[in-house]
Amino acid sequence: MAQDGDKQSEEPQVTLYTLEDVRKRNTAKEIWLVIHDRVYDITKFVEEHPGGEEVLFEQAGADATESFEDAGHSIDAREMLNQYYIGDLHPDDCKNQGKKDVLLTTSSSTSSSWSSWLIPAVAVVILGFMYRFYTVDSRSS
Numbered sequence: 001m002a003q004d005g006d007k008q009s010e011e012p013q014v015t016l017y018t019l020e021d022v023r024k025r026n027t028a029k030e031i032w033l034v035i036h037d038r039v040y041d042i043t044k045f046v047e048e049h050p051g052g053e054e055v056l057f058e059q060a061g062a063d064a065t066e067s068f069e070d071a072g073h074s075i076d077a078r079e080m081l082n083q084y085y086i087g088d089l090h091p092d093d094c095k096n097q098g099k100k101d102v103l104l105t106t107s108s109s110t111s112s113s114w115s116s117w118l119i120p121a122v123a124v125v126i127l128g129f130m131y132r133f134y135t136v137d138s139r140s141s
């Protein structure tokens with residue numbers, strides 16, 4: 001029995017929130033926002049934010065990924081996010097971003113597999129032609 005308990009505690013328990021859950025937390029008492037499909041409760045951070053309270057109030061209850069990235073936050077700022085992380089955005093609400101990631105991965109891996117054999121193959125064909133022309137030239141002269 002104790003083992004069962006251990007197993008359960010080893011599994012990461014991620015709480016899922018919908019955008020609707022997040023939207024409700026946009027008051028001075030409670031401020032949540034979404035960055036890269038992760039949900040943050042920044043209520044206690046608002047006053048400390050070096051970029052000011054106002055920008056956070058503007059993003060309260062919404063997906064702040066774009067504005068967070070636009071501000072060009074440092075690595076330290078990104079690490080600070082962990083302190084306020086409370087859960088993930090429900091997959092239903094982050095469909096578009098998931099699709100975009102998949103497309104980007106697929107297209108980049110496809111192009112790299114193409115170039116890995118196409119460029120050497122073209123080089124071999126060109127070298128073959130050059131070799132033929134040179135040998136034919138030298139035989140005829």
Ligand code: HEM
Nearest residue numbers: 042050051055059064067068071072073074076077080081
């Ligand atoms: C919980 C989320 C956030 C954290 C932990 C955070 C943290 C920080 C930190 C540590 C800085 C100081 C500069 C740096 O180290 O990059 C900063 C600056 C700033 N932040 Fe944030 N920030 C958050 C969310 C946001 C959002 C959503 C916006 C935009 C709406 C924003 C806009 C800014 C701006 C404009 C500055 C000033 C940049 C400058 O003066 O060069 N931040 N933030």
